Amino acid sequence: xxxxxxxxxxxxxxxxxxxxxxxxxxxxxxxxxxxxxxxxxxxxxxxxxxxxxxxxxxxxxxxxxxxxxxxxxxxxxxxxxxxxxxxxxxxxxxxxxxxxxxxxxxxxxxxxxxxxxxxxxxxxxxxxxxxxxxxxxxxxxxxxxxxxxxxxxxxxxxxxxxxxxxxxxxxxxxxxxxxxxxxxxxxxxxxxxxxxxxxxxxxxxxxxxxxxxxxxxxxxxxxxxxxxxxxxxxxxxxxxxxxxxxxxxxxxxxxxxxxxxxxxxxxxxxxxxxxxxxxxxxxxxxxxxxxxxxxxxxxxxxxxxxxxxxxxxxxxxxxxxxxxxxxxxxxxxxxxxxxxxxxxxxxxxxxxxxxxxxxxxxxxxxxxxxxxxxxxxxxxxxxxxxxxxxxxxxxxxxxxxxxxxxxxxxxxxxx
Ligand code: F0G
Numbered sequence: 001x002x003x004x005x006x007x008x009x010x011x012x013x014x015x016x017x018x019x020x021x022x023x024x025x026x027x028x029x030x031x032x033x034x035x036x037x038x039x040x041x042x043x044x045x046x047x048x049x050x051x052x053x054x055x056x057x058x059x060x061x062x063x064x065x066x067x068x069x070x071x072x073x074x075x076x077x078x079x080x081x082x083x084x085x086x087x088x089x090x091x092x093x094x095x096x097x098x099x100x101x102x103x104x105x106x107x108x109x110x111x112x113x114x115x116x117x118x119x120x121x122x123x124x125x126x127x128x129x130x131x132x133x134x135x136x137x138x139x140x141x142x143x144x145x146x147x148x149x150x151x152x153x154x155x156x157x158x159x160x161x162x163x164x165x166x167x168x169x170x171x172x173x174x175x176x177x178x179x180x181x182x183x184x185x186x187x188x189x190x191x192x193x194x195x196x197x198x199x200x201x202x203x204x205x206x207x208x209x210x211x212x213x214x215x216x217x218x219x220x221x222x223x224x225x226x227x228x229x230x231x232x233x234x235x236x237x238x239x240x241x242x243x244x245x246x247x248x249x250x251x252x253x254x255x256x257x258x259x260x261x262x263x264x265x266x267x268x269x270x271x272x273x274x275x276x277x278x279x280x281x282x283x284x285x286x287x288x289x290x291x292x293x294x295x296x297x298x299x300x301x302x303x304x305x306x307x308x309x310x311x312x313x314x315x316x317x318x319x320x321x322x323x324x325x326x327x328x329x330x331x332x333x334x335x336x337x338x339x340x341x342x343x344x345x346x347x348x349x350x351x352x353x354x355x356x357x358x359x360x361x362x363x364x365x366x367x368x369x370x371x372x373x374x375x376x377x378x379x380x381x382x383x384x385x386x387x388x389x390x391x392x393x394x395x396x397x398x399x400x401x402x403x404x405x406x407x408x409x410x411x412x413x414x415x
């Protein structure tokens with residue numbers, strides 16, 4: 001039994017009702033299951049023998065007709081033990097969950113495989129989203145695979161070039177709106193409410209977040225059936241932190257792990273309404289009028305899932321941090337050079353946030369920490385100006401030796 005339940009008043013909505021906000025009080029919805037039924041299904045299931053991927057967890061997901069699944073092989077991303085990074089930061093065990101390994105290069109694919117499958121189940125022909133880039137690239141790919149029309153609204157001039165190229169290549173209709181992400185999101189919400197045939201796949205859609213929770217399941221399985229002590233991740237519109245917390249609590253509830261992690265949300269200083277609310281100890285989030293950061297993916301001033309995010313942070317005894325653009329870019333470079341993981345600026349904010357927490361003594365040296373790197377570095381080539389320029393030389397051995405200070409090998413004489 002699957003229902004869409006309001007997080008505020010508990011009002012229940014049918015699983016197949018096309019609704020984005022509670023019909024009674026207007027708050028966000030969340031998918032609820034009968035967990036006893038789920039536990040019984042798991043007893044009979046071979047899920048543990050399936051390879052790591054979103055659909056390994058099909059028994060935990062709200063899709064029953066698997067013949068409709070739209071998949072590009074999402075999930076199953078690496079959980080990299082980063083010993084060199086840990087040493088630099090001053091911790092014993094730091095893992096990076098590298099979501100750039102997903103088909104379109106970000107964690108959004110986990111949500112879209114479920115969200116677009118749901119769109120097919122509901123017989124929708126058009127899907128829509130507002131995006132700072134990754135959501136649009138991901139939705140465009142899954143819509144292409146499913147044969148659906150895809151419309152995306154992006155803030156004009158402010159999204160990373162690689163992401164725009166992806167969405168165009170997958171054949172989406174892209175509208176650059178004169179305004180920021182928050183305004184684009186308000187517009188697509190209104191459009192989908194006016195046009196019932198247009199299915200909204202921003203993270204307001206609780207089905208999408210169900211796919212994203214698989215990241216938490218995977219981390220527990222990759223750690224051998226244990227939850228980490230702490231999970232650090234970037235927060236923009238605040239869907240992902242909520243999804244991950246739901247995943248961890250479900251695994252705990254089902255007895256698949258025996259502890260829960262503390263959730264740390266990291267925001268860029270110029271776009272940090274949630275971190276400010278946590279620091280103030282407030283139950284409401286005050287939107288930032290003109291959000292600004294080099295991490296364009298999380299350049300969001302009015303996060304739609306703020307209430308779920310505050311709940312995830314507080315229920316997990318977690319916290320929220322802010323990081324400067326400078327710290328983000330430094331962390332991006334450090335991760336690439338120490339560990340061979342090239343991630344986009346928003347993703348690197350989790351490493352920057354962790355580093356700050358260690359410096360402030362807010363984290364125990366012995367903790368097992370997982371940082372989520374949400375998207376691939378190649379998506380945002382503009383920030384590559386920061387990585388320096390190649391050297392130049394004539395194409396002969398002597399020039400290269402001179403340039404790099406390579407000494408000539410000693411000659412070995414034949415005896
Ligand atoms: N990291 C990256 C790389 C993202 O693209 C996003 C969100 C986040 C983190 C934050 O996740 O919104 O769930 O808190 N990108 C959205 C987009 C907004 O349109 O691609 P969140």
